[in-house]
Amino acid sequence: MSSCHKAYITTPIYYVNDIAHIGHAYTTIIADTLARYSRMSGLDTFFLTGTDEHGQKIEEAAKARGKSTQEYADEISATFKNLWDEFDISYDKFIRTTDEDHMRGVQKAFLKMFNNGDIYKDTYKGHYCISCETFFPEIQLVDGEFCPECGKPTSVVEEESYFFKLSKYQDKLLEWYNNNPDCILPRSKRNEVIRFVEGGLTDLSITRTSFDWGVKLPEEINDPKHVMYVWLDALMNYVTALGYGNDEAKMDFWPARVHLIGKDILRFHAIYWPAFLMSLDLPMPKHIAAHGWWTRDGEKMSKSKGNVVNPKEVADAYGLDNFRYFMLREVPFGGDGDFSQKALIDRINSDLGNDLGNLLNRLIGMSGKYFDGKVESGKVATYYQTELDEVNESLQKLEPLLFEMQIHRYLEELWRPLSVANKAIDKYQPWALMKEGREEEAMALNGLIANILAKVSIMLSPVMPKVCAKIAKALNFEIDHENWQKLFKEKALIANFTLEKIDPLFPRIEAPLLAQAEPADKPAKEEKKKKEKKVETKETEGVALIGIDQFFQTSLKVGTVVEAQEVPKSKKLLLLQVDLGEEKPRQIVAGIKEWYSAEDMLNTQVCVVANLKPAKLMGMLSEGMLLAAKDEDGLCMIRPEKPKKPGTPIG
Ligand code: MSP
Numbered sequence: 001m002s003s004c005h006k007a008y009i010t011t012p013i014y015y016v017n018d019i020a021h022i023g024h025a026y027t028t029i030i031a032d033t034l035a036r037y038s039r040m041s042g043l044d045t046f047f048l049t050g051t052d053e054h055g056q057k058i059e060e061a062a063k064a065r066g067k068s069t070q071e072y073a074d075e076i077s078a079t080f081k082n083l084w085d086e087f088d089i090s091y092d093k094f095i096r097t098t099d100e101d102h103m104r105g106v107q108k109a110f111l112k113m114f115n116n117g118d119i120y121k122d123t124y125k126g127h128y129c130i131s132c133e134t135f136f137p138e139i140q141l142v143d144g145e146f147c148p149e150c151g152k153p154t155s156v157v158e159e160e161s162y163f164f165k166l167s168k169y170q171d172k173l174l175e176w177y178n179n180n181p182d183c184i185l186p187r188s189k190r191n192e193v194i195r196f197v198e199g200g201l202t203d204l205s206i207t208r209t210s211f212d213w214g215v216k217l218p219e220e221i222n223d224p225k226h227v228m229y230v231w232l233d234a235l236m237n238y239v240t241a242l243g244y245g246n247d248e249a250k251m252d253f254w255p256a257r258v259h260l261i262g263k264d265i266l267r268f269h270a271i272y273w274p275a276f277l278m279s280l281d282l283p284m285p286k287h288i289a290a291h292g293w294w295t296r297d298g299e300k301m302s303k304s305k306g307n308v309v310n311p312k313e314v315a316d317a318y319g320l321d322n323f324r325y326f327m328l329r330e331v332p333f334g335g336d337g338d339f340s341q342k343a344l345i346d347r348i349n350s351d352l353g354n355d356l357g358n359l360l361n362r363l364i365g366m367s368g369k370y371f372d373g374k375v376e377s378g379k380v381a382t383y384y385q386t387e388l389d390e391v392n393e394s395l396q397k398l399e400p401l402l403f404e405m406q407i408h409r410y411l412e413e414l415w416r417p418l419s420v421a422n423k424a425i426d427k428y429q430p431w432a433l434m435k436e437g438r439e440e441e442a443m444a445l446n447g448l449i450a451n452i453l454a455k456v457s458i459m460l461s462p463v464m465p466k467v468c469a470k471i472a473k474a475l476n477f478e479i480d481h482e483n484w485q486k487l488f489k490e491k492a493l494i495a496n497f498t499l500e501k502i503d504p505l506f507p508r509i510e511a512p513l514l515a516q517a518e519p520a521d522k523p524a525k526e527e528k529k530k531k532e533k534k535v536e537t538k539e540t541e542g543v544a545l546i547g548i549d550q551f552f553q554t555s556l557k558v559g560t561v562v563e564a565q566e567v568p569k570s571k572k573l574l575l576l577q578v579d580l581g582e583e584k585p586r587q588i589v590a591g592i593k594e595w596y597s598a599e600d601m602l603n604t605q606v607c608v609v610a611n612l613k614p615a616k617l618m619g620m621l622s623e624g625m626l627l628a629a630k631d632e633d634g635l636c637m638i639r640p641e642k643p644k645k646p647g648t649p650i651g
Contacts, residue, residue: 007038007045008253012261013052013095013237016076017061020083021301022294022327022339023262025311029324030291030333030407031260032089036462037402038257039090041482046253048241049084050095051077055230056130059213069213073098083312084622087320088465097215097233097240106228106236107218109280113164114221118279121223124205128153133230133394135205148583149264162207162217162226169275170201172488176274176284184270185405186334188563188577189263192584193270204272206232235273239282243567256285258405263290263334263584272461289405292336292587294423295598298616309339317513321464322506323346328463329411336621341476343514351432353506354608355418356456360471360505362422363449366430367499377451377493381445387424391417391452391490398459407463407586412568414459434551447493454485467505474502555611555648556627558640559586564598570618574598578624580610581647588623595635607638607650 011031014024028049035047041590055071062072073096083210095102112121129147135157140148147154172364177183177194184190207217207226211570214227238259242250261269269288294309295301301308315323326347331337343592381388394416401410424445433442456476459480463469472479476497482547486492562585563577575595577585588608592601613625627638 005042005044006253007035007043007257008242008255009035009038009045009047010238010241010256011258012259012265013097013234014080015055015057015059015231016051016053016073016080018303019076019079020311022080022296022309022311022314024080025087026291026294026327027260027262028084028087029327031258032087032091033324033328033407033462034260034402035090036465038588040201040458040462040479040481041399042485044253044483046092046242046250048093048095048238049089049091050093050237050241051080051097051100052230052234053077053096054214054215054227054233055133056208056211056421057133057230060130070098071215072638086222086312087315093241094183095237097237098417099240100244101243102237102240102563103215103233105240105243105245106215106233109236109239109276110228110232111218111220113276113279114162114218116279118165118168119162120207121160121162123158124163125156125158126205128157129154147192153403157210158475159209160226161205161209162223163203164206164232164279165278166201166204166275169278170197172278173197173201173271173274180284182404183284184266185287188585189266189270189290189334191562193266196267197271201271202304205229231272235268235276238273238282238285255283256287258287258289259285261288261290263292266290279532290334292331292334292621294331294337294338294339295614295621296339298338298621305433312346313514314339318344318348318509321467322352325352325411325464328407330408332408332575332617332620334406336623337619338616338621340616341354344510345512348506349508350414353508355415355422356545357504357506359418360453360474360502361423361451362425363446363453364474364499364501365593366425366442366445366449368501370430370434370439371446372525373499373501374443374496375446375450376443376496377447378496380447380451380493381442383441383444384448386492387420387448388451390420393456394420395459395488409568411460411463414456414517417452417456421449424448432456451487451493451497454483458484458487470505474500476500539649551651554609555612556645557581557608558646558648558650559606559608559610559624560646561601561604561606564601566593567618567620573617574601576601576626578606578608578626579646580608580624586610586623587621588626589617589620590625590626591617592626592628592635592637596637604637605639607640 011027011030031047035045038045058073059069062069065072081128084091108382127138127141128135129152131152132147132149135147136154141154142148145153174197175192206229208229209225212227214230215225215233217223238256239254242253244251246322259269274284294310299307324343329347330343367375394413397413398410401413428445430442430445453471456475457468457471458479468479477483477494557580559578559580561576562579565575567573567575570593572593574590576588576590578588579585609625612625614621628635631636
């Protein structure tokens with residue numbers, strides 16, 4: 001099994017019912033970043049991605065296009081693989097659930113679970129959502145019919161099925177969550193899972209008889225009309241990719257260092273998957289890390305709205321590395337994020353252009369003008385030890401941030417050395433030093449800047465591999481394990497060299513480079529707006545009177561703040577996760593930091609406007625608003641007089 005010198009990193013395997021969009025690219029790019037860092041730091045790394053090709057949804061998508069299911073799966077699977085190749089994603093294996101050895105591995109696992117008494121046969125009656133490939137109890141359906149996850153109609157299914165004894169693992173799962181505080185990241189998501197499991201687990205139907213497109217049961221069970229539930233088949237990919245049930249040579253990579261997933265598939269990964277592993281007597285993964293959801297310009301992406309962000313178009317227009325940086329820097333891991341060209345352009349012009357690109361330009365300019373491009377490190381420590389210490393201090397904070405999935409903070413911290421460098425130029429003014437004949441100090445200053453750029457580009461390279469390779473080339477060194485060890489771990493300085501001039505890395509972008517998505521429902525919206533205007537209102541003392549119906553259009557609810565943190569760089573904002581009795585807490589960005597600290601807010605009750613259209617504040621999605629009263633003495637929260645259950649309506 002995996003030693004601490006091995007790192008196994010996975011993405012979810014993507015359904016082949018559609019082509020890749022920004023959400024898929026996001027997961028894959030985070031995983032790629034971790035894999036690149038692991039390799040650079042000397043870990044024996046195995047990075048897995050692939051496609052999930054079985055199930056009713058795929059069968060129906062193929063039918064709708066008049067193709068055989070295999071032909072259709074081949075086609076879409078290839079579009080994912082090609083995109084990842086174009087994006088230079090450094091995967092070690094691209095698995096397909098239609099691979100023979102995967103299917104054999106799944107059958108072996110099924111048989112093992114069956115033989116150890118964890119699988120039994122019964123009849124299933126329930127509401128099935130094909131889109132989510134999930135059964136839902138009636139009580140969870142919206143209006144008794146619609147899927148609580150995606151809103152599509154469910155169908156009633158009654159069929160013979162094999163069941164996995166999930167209920168048997170309830171206590172063992174809770175023990176695992178409790179003994180491993182970081183098994184699910186961010187930690188707030190672990191609390192959600194614990195609450196769900198404490199609510200009771202029922203056994204899981206793991207076979208279907210109403211369609212064919214799936215892995216057959218093992219021959220030994222001799223029940224050919226059943227195929228396996230797509231999630232059992234899919235989750236097993238994480239071990240069949242290492243040869244489980246076949247040639248198990250690579251199984252020493254197990255357990256996974258991290259399974260990267262989106263928050264929508266947390267339940268499958270944090271409950272079903274560990275339970276399957278327990279049944280198979282395999283160790284638990286180290287981390288399951290769930291990221292948030294991307295929207296576009298504040299709206300949910302959907303094909304019908306025509307606003308789906310195509311990652312290839314964005315990368316082609318703005319540069320792949322810039323796009324990677326944007327996605328990882330813009331959103332705190334676990335929170336929801338919004339894609340807008342404006343936000344992307346701001347990041348490119350400001351963080352990348354002003355802070356990083358200009359620093360390199362300044363170095364090229366100064367060393368060219370005063371020293372024929374020569375840069376020396378010899379006297380850096382003599383004149384600029386304080387700056388070096390500050391830089392090293394920041395750099396030492398980085399590694400834990402990466403492996404705790406605080407990738408936005410990793411990048412934020414990585415920008416501090418750049419700011420040290422830019423400030424040093426302004427403070428010591430190399431042109432003045434030269435005028436005063438203090439050449440040695442000016443050369444040392446150039447050395448300081450070059451070393452900061454070298455160290456930053458090593459640590460930034462997992463996020464922006466191509467750009468950092470260019471910076472390294474200009475500074476005449478290579479980004480590899482040896483230099484990571486020397487410049488980062490041992491805090492050494494680069495050798496003397498002559499700077500190679502390169503073109504500006506981040507030319508300024510003045511206007512959006514892609515056509516803006518026009519919401520498909522724009523005419524309907526305008527019509528609605530007009531109607532809203534017509535609503536008659538009476539005025540008293542300048543306040544419009546509304547009818548009771550209008551008041552009830554606002555959904556006010558009691559919520560409990562289950563997580564609270566400060567928004568870095570913001571004087572006003574706190575980032576809260578508020579439990580409204582829904583499946584997941586809402587993310588709310590509240591402008592209350594002047595009056596309340598994160599600690600003040602944690603575990604308190606608040607009143608929330610729950611049906612506001614989500615809005616974006618400093619790149620973070622806010623899914624509600626807190627009620628507060630403000631006068632000249634300041635602001636205070638409006639709270640229920642006595643504790644109320646989260647989600648209790650107000651009105
Ligand atoms: N096939 C399953 C996963 C099986 S893993 C054993 C699946 N596939 S998916 O193609 O629907 O989604 C794959 C990933 O893309 C999920 O992690 C999901 O969260 C992510 N995203 C899909 N849409 C997204 C956004 N709009 N934003 C962010 N990520 C989203 O689920």
